[in-house]
Amino acid sequence: MNGNQGIHFDTPFRTRTCTTMTPPCRYVLPVFVLWLVxxxxxxxxxxxxxxxxxxxxxxxxxAGLLAVRDEFxxxxxxxxxxxxxxxxxxxxxxxxxxxxxxQYLFTSGLKNHNVSAELRQFSLGVDFLYPAGKMxxxxxxxxxxxxxxxxxxxxxxxxxxxxxGESIFNAYSAASLISAGVRSEAYCPxxxxxxxxxxxxxxxxxxxxxSVDPRKTGASPFRLLTLFTGLNAHGELGANYRATASLRxxxxxxLEVTRITSWDYFISGSDSFILGVTxxx
Amino acid sequence: MGLFHLRKRLFHTGSHIxxxxxxxxxxxYGLAILVFFAIIVPACSDLIVGGPDPVDNVAEIEAAWxxxxxxxxxxxxxxxxxxxxxxxxxxxxxxxxxxxxxxxxFDLLAELKDGHVGLRTKxxxxxxxxxxxxxxxxxxxxxxLVVRKYFDRELKLAGEKRIEYERMSSNLGYIxxxxxxxxxxxxxxxxxxxxxxxxDGLILDVRNNGGGSDHTTDVxxxxxxxxxxxxxxxxxxxxxxxxxxxxxxxxxRYAHRVVVLINGVCFSATEGFVEMMKQIATVTVLGDTTxxxxxxxxxxxxxxxxxxxxxxxxxxxxxGEPIEWNGVPPHIRVVQTETDAxxxxxxxxxxxxxxxx
Numbered sequence: 001m002n003g004n005q006g007i008h009f010d011t012p013f014r015t016r017t018c019t020t021m022t023p024p025c026r027y028v029l030p031v032f033v034l035w036l037v038x039x040x041x042x043x044x045x046x047x048x049x050x051x052x053x054x055x056x057x058x059x060x061x062x063a064g065l066l067a068v069r070d071e072f073x074x075x076x077x078x079x080x081x082x083x084x085x086x087x088x089x090x091x092x093x094x095x096x097x098x099x100x101x102x103q104y105l106f107t108s109g110l111k112n113h114n115v116s117a118e119l120r121q122f123s124l125g126v127d128f129l130y131p132a133g134k135m136x137x138x139x140x141x142x143x144x145x146x147x148x149x150x151x152x153x154x155x156x157x158x159x160x161x162x163x164x165g166e167s168i169f170n171a172y173s174a175a176s177l178i179s180a181g182v183r184s185e186a187y188c189p190x191x192x193x194x195x196x197x198x199x200x201x202x203x204x205x206x207x208x209x210x211s212v213d214p215r216k217t218g219a220s221p222f223r224l225l226t227l228f229t230g231l232n233a234h235g236e237l238g239a240n241y242r243a244t245a246s247l248r249x250x251x252x253x254x255l256e257v258t259r260i261t262s263w264d265y266f267i268s269g270s271d272s273f274i275l276g277v278t279x280x281x
Numbered sequence: 282m283g284l285f286h287l288r289k290r291l292f293h294t295g296s297h298i299x300x301x302x303x304x305x306x307x308x309x310y311g312l313a314i315l316v317f318f319a320i321i322v323p324a325c326s327d328l329i330v331g332g333p334d335p336v337d338n339v340a341e342i343e344a345a346w347x348x349x350x351x352x353x354x355x356x357x358x359x360x361x362x363x364x365x366x367x368x369x370x371x372x373x374x375x376x377x378x379x380x381x382x383x384x385x386x387f388d389l390l391a392e393l394k395d396g397h398v399g400l401r402t403k404x405x406x407x408x409x410x411x412x413x414x415x416x417x418x419x420x421x422x423x424x425x426l427v428v429r430k431y432f433d434r435e436l437k438l439a440g441e442k443r444i445e446y447e448r449m450s451s452n453l454g455y456i457x458x459x460x461x462x463x464x465x466x467x468x469x470x471x472x473x474x475x476x477x478x479x480x481d482g483l484i485l486d487v488r489n490n491g492g493g494s495d496h497t498t499d500v501x502x503x504x505x506x507x508x509x510x511x512x513x514x515x516x517x518x519x520x521x522x523x524x525x526x527x528x529x530x531x532x533x534r535y536a537h538r539v540v541v542l543i544n545g546v547c548f549s550a551t552e553g554f555v556e557m558m559k560q561i562a563t564v565t566v567l568g569d570t571t572x573x574x575x576x577x578x579x580x581x582x583x584x585x586x587x588x589x590x591x592x593x594x595x596x597x598x599x600x601g602e603p604i605e606w607n608g609v610p611p612h613i614r615v616v617q618t619e620t621d622a623x624x625x626x627x628x629x630x631x632x633x634x635x636x637x638x
Contacts, residue, residue, distance in 0.1 A: 064326075065326055067327045067329075072403065073380075073403065074402060074403050074587075075334045075336065075586075076336075077330055078380075079330070112379045112380045113378040114381050115380040115383060115384065172406065173404065211404060212405070213401070214405075216405065255326065256326075257326070264403065267329070269326030269330045270326050271326045
């Protein structure tokens with residue numbers, strides 16, 4: 001018996017072995033999931049849940065913990081804290097809500113022992129959110145929204161190691177994803193002024209870019225990635241307080257994970273504590 | 282009674298009591314949310330990203346030291362006691378954790394003071410461990426945009442934009458070779474030289490050319506010789522290498538006078554090129570001494586997957602002196618500074634034109 005322990009599929013023509021997902025499987029499955037999630041939502045009506053959907057301009061700021069492993073530089077983990085800034089513009093239409101969001105994260109204090117790196121991370125997202133029903137949980141109504149989303153994610157890292165004389169160790173590494181995915185949100189009003197909310201977003205199909213070694217044969221810096229090879233996911237848990245008719249104050253926790261395995265292994269994660277205001281238009 | 286009155290004074294009506302209850306309710310929610318955040322925030326990303334693969338920093342330094350010892354040709358010439366550095370760097374490696382080894386490795390390689398030496402990160406980003414001083418001095422002293430001011434027309438491009446050329450108004454030809462990197466692009470040099478065949482003289486500008494392949498430089502030099510040109514000596518592990526003389530090549534020989542422009546950024550294969558061109562009777566080398574490096578570097582893997590780049594050969598000038606550190610001096614020294622380039626002046630090009638007129 002050879003070392004291949006894969007599942008055997010009998011076909012009329014030959015027996016083939018499937019140990020991992022073949023490239024067509026990798027692309028078909030995510031597209032199918034995206035279709036499955038998006039299509040039923042198109043017929044929903046937003047009006048009955050419209051008051052919950054956060055409309056207007058939101059400015060968020062905060063700080064968080066960051067951790068990165070980027071094997072283009074080394075297999076070591078770098079971690080530290082850094083500020084987080086975000087802006088969102090949301091509005092609702094008859095059947096769906098629309099949101100444009102920008103966020104920027106920067107730190108120069110990402111450390112691995114006594115070696116540090118600078119990190120800049122930027123994302124630009126577009127979300128279309130459709131009402132996806134409601135449920136009652138312990139006497140509280142929970143409203144769901146879901147829909148397709150697209151996101152541009154850019155990650156740039158620079159090592160900070162000063163060398164001797166004119167030489168400076170300034171290795172760079174970059175990663176980027178242009179992703180299509182799904183986003184879901186849940187709102188739970190717990191009083192006239194306070195609403196708890198949660199959201200999650202998952203990339204399904206991405207066009208990825210990465211720093212590569214040009215000497216490596218076939219090492220193209222751009223590739224089509226699935227969620228198995230290029231994942232960008234984030235989630236938030238927060239609470240909104242309606243301070244005035246047009247002003248909401250928000251406190252939230254955000255977890256973001258980006259993982260790219262198609263080139264040198266890359267994973268970054270951030271936990272951010274966010275404080276923000278939303279001005280309803 | 283007292284308590285009743287106190288309560289009545291504090292809360293005049295039932296609605297006030299409800300208000301206080303609502304406020305207390307909100308506070309409880311708020312507190313619960315804060316506790317939730319306080320617990321969850323510091324935890325997740327660190328756990329998800331996970332820990333590093335173990336890397337033995339001592340093994341890393343030991344490998345780098347041993348490889349360098351076995352192949353590096355310039356210890357004696359540079360007066361480096363490599364054995365004496367071993368215990369120092371081993372201790373530093375023992376005391377280092379994680380990516381601190383980058384600093385130790387970098388410093389060890391920088392001891393060689395060799396512009397060919399450096400290291401590659403695991404993914405392949407190359408970091409040079411040392412910049413030759415003349416290269417640092419001259420890096421902004423040459424500006425191709427300033428060169429264009431000396432032409433009344435736009436310069437032509439060839440060889441995947443690595444060759445820039447045109448006739449000057451005084452019927453002199455100008456060719457700039459920005460690199461000698463290997464590839465078939467250099468075969469277009471033949472067509473470029475044909476275009477300039479009728480000129481009275483040629484300026485061959487290799488300033489800021491950081492080198493490449495000897496095969497590429499051979500294609501160019503072969504167009505200016507009419508008899509086999511012996512090679513300068515080269516040593517590997519102290520043994521003299523025998524190399525075949527360079528044969529004339531191409532469809533015709535450019536027989537008019539040639540000025541080769543050089544500066545401190547010229548490095549590696551470019552220096553070998555300049556040294557060969559200096560042997561040709563029709564050629565004048567003008568500018569400033571080249572950077573000083575011709576070690577034929579190779580990459581060697583370390584246990585972690587990083588690579589170091591180390592010089593392996595000792596190529597000499599025709600006078601027997603190493604090109605390493607010494608560089609190749611010009612026939613006519615013309616100093617050009619960053620200030621000249623900024624003020625839009627190319628003294629070396631002006632002097633080359635004067636020599637050829």
